[in-house]
Amino acid sequence: MYFNNDRGGYMKQSRNVRNALLVGLSVAGLTLTACGGADAPPKPPPAPPAEYADKHMPAGHWGNADIIAEGKAIYTGQQNIDVNCASCHGKNGKPVKAGARDFRQTEHMTLFSDAQWFWRVSEGVKGTKMKAWKSKLSEDEIWKVIAFEASFGLKGKEYDVAAKKWVDQGTAGKSGAPAGEAPVEEAAGEPKG
Numbered sequence: 163m164y165f166n167n168d169r170g171g172y173m174k175q176s177r178n179v180r181n182a183l184l185v186g187l188s189v190a191g192l193t194l195t196a197c198g199g200a201d202a203p204p205k206p207p208p209a210p211p212a213e214y215a216d217k218h219m220p221a222g223h224w225g226n227a228d229i230i231a232e233g234k235a236i237y238t239g240q241q242n243i244d245v246n247c248a249s250c251h252g253k254n255g256k257p258v259k260a261g262a263r264d265f266r267q268t269e270h271m272t273l274f275s276d277a278q279w280f281w282r283v284s285e286g287v288k289g290t291k292m293k294a295w296k297s298k299l300s301e302d303e304i305w306k307v308i309a310f311e312a313s314f315g316l317k318g319k320e321y322d323v324a325a326k327k328w329v330d331q332g333t334a335g336k337s338g339a340p341a342g343e344a345p346v347e348e349a350a351g352e353p354k355g
């Protein structure tokens with residue numbers, strides 16, 4: 163917990179820390195109950211922090227059957243019983259715990275970039291049951307689990323980093339903009355009025 167108002171010296175420190183922990187736990191409990199709506203309309207997640215902004219799916223992962231199979235083993239807890247995404251997100255992406263949203267819903271899934279997913283899985287979502295998995299999964303494993311997760315609502319799609327959108331597999335980066343340059347739409351600037 164980050165808060166500790168103690169200015170009274172060392173002796174009170176540990177009791178205050180314990181009280182702070184208790185308060186923190188009950189706040190977390192309330193938040194979980196309050197955020198339980200699985201049918202909340204999809205809204206775009208925040209932009210990932212700078213250190214995650216340039217993380218992208220390794221080349222050759224999208225739609226790769228071997229990668230997806232490895233991702234499935236992670237997602238379902240077969241690889242490591244402590245990592246069981248399916249216990250909340252459901253074997254087929256249909257949520258089984260309140261608050262975990264439906265990975266089969268294309269309109270929800272397309273709101274995320276690959277970097278945003280990577281960030282969410284690595285760091286979790288504060289105030290929800292989604293915890294940070296980076297201590298249990300390597301970067302490579304996180305990408306595999308994401309490749310599997312995308313196969314629910316985004317089957318046959320891949321994230322086009324230059325165009326900043328989901329496109330059919332095999333077509334990313336082929337929309338005309340040379341790799342590494344801003345896509346044409348973006349250079350056109352903000353719409354007026």
Ligand code: HEC
Pocket residue numbers: 197237245246247248249250251259260261262263264279282283287290291292293295307308311
């Ligand atoms: C204990 C339940 C639980 C487990 C286990 C769990 N999640 Fe989540 N996850 C959630 C909840 C609840 C949310 C929604 C958080 C929010 O409100 O944004 C979430 C959000 C997400 C998101 C962000 C997308 C979204 O719909 O908000 C991704 C991606 C994700 N989880 C992937 C995973 C992966 C991959 C694993 C396994 C490594 C995993 N989760 C394990 C409960 C869980």
